[in-house]
Amino acid sequence: MASEQTTAAGHGSASGEKRVLLDVQGLQTYFFSDEGTARAVDGVSYQILEGETLGVVGESGCGKSVTSLSIMRLIPDPPGKIVGGHIKFEGQDLVKLSEEKMRRIRGDDIAMIFQEPMMALNPVYTVGNQIMETVMLHRGIDKHAARAHAIDMLEKVGIPSPELRVDAYPHEMSGGMKQRVMIAMAMSCDPKLLIADEPTTALDVTIQAQILDLIRKLQDETGMSVLLITHDLGVVAETAHHVAVMYAGKVVEYARVEELFGRPRHPYTIGLFRSLPDLAPPGQRLSTIPGIVPAATRFPEGCRFRTRCTIATDLCASVEPPLLPLDSDGGHTVACHHLEEAEKL
Numbered sequence: 001m002a003s004e005q006t007t008a009a010g011h012g013s014a015s016g017e018k019r020v021l022l023d024v025q026g027l028q029t030y031f032f033s034d035e036g037t038a039r040a041v042d043g044v045s046y047q048i049l050e051g052e053t054l055g056v057v058g059e060s061g062c063g064k065s066v067t068s069l070s071i072m073r074l075i076p077d078p079p080g081k082i083v084g085g086h087i088k089f090e091g092q093d094l095v096k097l098s099e100e101k102m103r104r105i106r107g108d109d110i111a112m113i114f115q116e117p118m119m120a121l122n123p124v125y126t127v128g129n130q131i132m133e134t135v136m137l138h139r140g141i142d143k144h145a146a147r148a149h150a151i152d153m154l155e156k157v158g159i160p161s162p163e164l165r166v167d168a169y170p171h172e173m174s175g176g177m178k179q180r181v182m183i184a185m186a187m188s189c190d191p192k193l194l195i196a197d198e199p200t201t202a203l204d205v206t207i208q209a210q211i212l213d214l215i216r217k218l219q220d221e222t223g224m225s226v227l228l229i230t231h232d233l234g235v236v237a238e239t240a241h242h243v244a245v246m247y248a249g250k251v252v253e254y255a256r257v258e259e260l261f262g263r264p265r266h267p268y269t270i271g272l273f274r275s276l277p278d279l280a281p282p283g284q285r286l287s288t289i290p291g292i293v294p295a296a297t298r299f300p301e302g303c304r305f306r307t308r309c310t311i312a313t314d315l316c317a318s319v320e321p322p323l324l325p326l327d328s329d330g331g332h333t334v335a336c337h338h339l340e341e342a343e344k345l
Contacts, residue, residue: 018049021225022071022193026085029063029070031296033079038296040066042249043085045323048193053219053226055240055257057233057272061293063249064229065115068195071227072112073102089193108138111186112195113179120182121170127154127181128166131188138189153184157214176207180214187218194219195227200235212239233276237261245269248293248304251323255332265326265334267309267342303337311341 029041041063048054056064069075071087073094087094089110094102106112114120122130131153132146141149147166154162157180170178179199186194196215200208212235219226228239236243236257243260245253245268253266264270274287291308294300303321306312315337323335336342 018051020047021050021090022048022227023088024067024071024085025088027067027070027082027087028084029066029075029080029082031080033297036297039249039299040080040296041070042299044246044249044251045085046244046251046254048225048227049241050192050225051219051223052241053228053239055228055230055236055243056246057230057236057243058246059231059293061296062246063296064246065197067246068112068197068227068229071195072106072110073097073099074106104138107134107186107191108189109191110193110195111189111191113182113186113197113199115198115201118170118175118178121178123170126167126169127173127184128168131166131181131185134185134188149188150184153188154181156187156218157181157184158210159184176203176211179203179207179211183211183214183218187222190222191224193225193227195229197229198231199228200230200232208235215239233261233272245272248299249296250304250335252305252335253333254323259332265332265339265342266305266336267311267338267345268305270342270345303335311338311345313338 024047025045027041027044028039031038031040044063044067046054056067058064066075070082071094075082082095085095089105094105121127128147128150131150132143135141135149136143136146151162151166154165159165159177159180170181173181194215199215200211203211215226216239218224228236230236240257243255243257244251245266247268253260253264253269260269264273268289271287271289275289277286289308294304294307300307302318303309303312303316306316309316319337321335321337323333326332326334
């Protein structure tokens, strides 16, 4: 992974290759409590190229959302803290920036669609005012121009009668419309990076497809990069260019989307694919991964997946497998001691 993306970053537009927009390396975000230290994100590394989508997948509790909140510097302190690594956005390390400088970046260069629009929208303000606040803060325009921009954004995200809906309160809208409002807020300042954390949670399948189509359409129009966090491998297949599979606070496999879907190599990734209903033969029970993701305060030594893995050995219990490239360009990396055995699963 590193060699491929460093090359892209080094050549830039002169060679026609895309440069690295976001570079996360060795990120560690811990939460400190009376129960112990929760290593929610523990050495995560990945990169996002300009104009591309990185899909981050994994079960609940693996650290996907905490990684995205770390990028936005929205980890509550206390009890949370970024204790290691760097997050470089256009070459600037966000970890080292002051809160004032981060406020200038949030909502402007980097925007986020939060997982629960019902919780993220303020119930006492109209949706128009909430969009206007963002553009007035970052663009310095007056209230009249901000209102016109809010109406335009609501129209862009497919909300009918935007000139009326701009004065609506969140409780007057359906879940799908609230999610569109969240997208309008996130896109109001033309961000270079959009973080979409489970953007289709609690929506029916028809609305889910519409929301994903909308994000793709806006990406095509603006050229922004997208960090898409999801449980849904089908969404990743249709949307992402690269995929990072996370487990217990770490990336265990990274690849181009077509490579990962064509030949998953980590036992955890293989287990995720086997649990997909569309891949199960008719009449056969779905395959499942035994057990659950361990608590972040009690990760096992060695390979963190070993307690749920059918091919684990004593080596897995004593030595943590590094994330190593499978090919010369580093485009596919896996953290597993037993790749040959995993291929037979």
